[in-house]
Amino acid sequence: MNTYRVCIVGFAHVHINDVAAHFAEHPQIELVGCADTAPLHPELKRGAPYTREWNIRYCSEKFSIPVYGDWKEMLATQKPDLCVVNSENAYHVEITETCAALGIDICIEKPMATSLSDGLRMARAAQTHGVRLMVNWPVTWNPGMQMIKTMIDRGDIGRVLEIKTRMGHTGPLGRGARHKIEQTAEPMSEADKAATWWHRHECGGGAMADYCCYGSVLSYWYAGESATAASGMRVNSMTLLGDAEDNSAMFVRFPHCYAVLEGTWTTVNHTFKSPIVYGEHGAIVGDYKTGKVLLYREDNTVEEIRNDPLPPELTDVAGAYVHHRETGEPLHYTALPEFNLEALAILDAGLRSADNGKVELVNNLHWQIG
Template sequence: MSRIYRIGVIGFAHMHITSLIDYFLELSNIDWVACADTVPEVPSISSEPGTRRANLQYAVEKTGMKAYEDYREMLEREDLDIVLFCPENARHGEVAEAIAKKKVLMMITEKPMASSLSEALRMVRSANYNDVELVVNWPTTWSPAIRKVKELIDTDEIGAVWQVKWRNGASMGPLAYGQKITDWEKGQEWWHQERAGGGALLDYCCYGACLARWFLGEPATSAFGIRANFTSHYGDADDNAVILVRFPSSMAILEATWSTVNTGIPSGPIVYGTTGTIVVDQGKVLVFKDRKSKEPTNVFENLSLPEGRDTLAKEVIHHLETGEPLHPTLDIPINLDAMAILDAGIRSAKSRKMELVDNVNWCIG
């Protein structure tokens, strides 16, 4: 019989923390122990759904966890096996380091891995030193269509891949899904603060960085980034961004937007190969191999994930109890390479020049 896992939660800045909690609420062998938020540099004003106050309240009400004022005190007092953490992107390194010193079995955060490659490496070094597993969750990992794309690439369905294109779906930014919140209140949220790791580039280009790295099977070499704030002047973070990424034998275009009412066309991802094109559209995978036809050659739909490993919670518990590898997009190597792409894109947007994509050997300090 499966053991009971004692879970703690740190950080309620990212609204995806509620999804991570929901995954584990589906399991019967979980003991919800305690939670605590980080203290933001700029106090959050709103309590609307998706804000840190609402996320913390959701967690306590759903799980019955004890809430601490200070996450360090929580770590000192409580015995934990797994810690979920979703603070501001810029504080992932700080919190991960504190969790690792507790020597839990596993710590799990939500994409992106961090706000910089140096912070991501800080997380990995702490995890390795303390023998703690570090997992980065991606909503795209749980898309059967995305899994099918990788399968088709690996079986040469469209020949050699030379470009991956990612653009997020229609989005008007965080807290723009029916919440009653003023622009002033939005500006107080970390999402719109560059220093806290906010902005559309980290929020959405990260998906493309991870998928391009996974699809193409090799690290990137350089990147050119553009960032802008077109409609969110109540904050100093970008609300639109593009990163052009060079790989050894291919390229990727990563687009992020917080100001798109409707995409107009399928946003993908789209993968271009020497003998065809793959398009993800509303959960379907379309393969086009006829140059003159607008109709797909093949359509894959009604797809599914492996039974017993179709959610984050099931996947990590399966891994802990069997020793079988995690899905590669959850593991460290691909996440570090994805973070390196984002880091280069951010540096490029500041320097207005193409920047090399660093790695563990070239990112010092």
């Protein structure tokens, strides 16, 4: 049985505690090192739950991972098979290009990037050096989200007309926040939160990048076609000392349907169901937090759907990587660069639109210059 050596670079993203657990628990994975990136902006409340210092301490102690002070030195020394990246979004390009040049596979935490030009740099680096580049989306391993795609493809609601997503909570470090482990976020002042990368524009923070990215992925996946244009709006409702938005919305045009995508960091409790797919003959209502799926039919009946069981390679990101290496079978297409560039192009257009107040075309490999 082959063993794959894995390093972790970046502990800014709150998903790392859950992601690290998946790799630590896989019998064919050896976690050989971890290191954080240097924060672009210093945090004020250092060591609070889900901040970068807390995350690296939690993971290194819980999963017995050696800690390095310099991530580039760690990669050069350890020469892992895979680098798991959970840095702030602004570092994704640099880490990907560094890993690719060293012949190391890369697993990027969502979103792939916050601009299509950055995503293309990452994809080109991986292709140039012949390494694997995958993007970890929690929705990929969610039975309900997979079931919705199955229902659309088999025609349960006829032609798709509209896709609506609303993703969010009180914020990554908001009151009551918990990210798939027992720890709950501690109260933070507005200044404390504003100093974290999440609320800093230069770091790739903001609710649009954090949550409209999910909508971009789900809408492209469920529509089954490339988007053509998008408009976006961003507002900073409650964290005014930071310069990134805490609420956002996008309106996306596809050739045969449209999508409404919302991202929020100011919503208390789970007050909404998402995604919702409206079709000619009914609607599919999912809940990304619970995985439950409901089918609303033309005759006004509602059926709770039993999700199809996922195959072992779709259990989690670690299992997917190992299965791919062991069998040579392709990764799920939502993890592949080609798929992610299409979804990123939607997010990119929405971000540009939010900045200039105009509807923006959704670019692609051929139309993105620079």
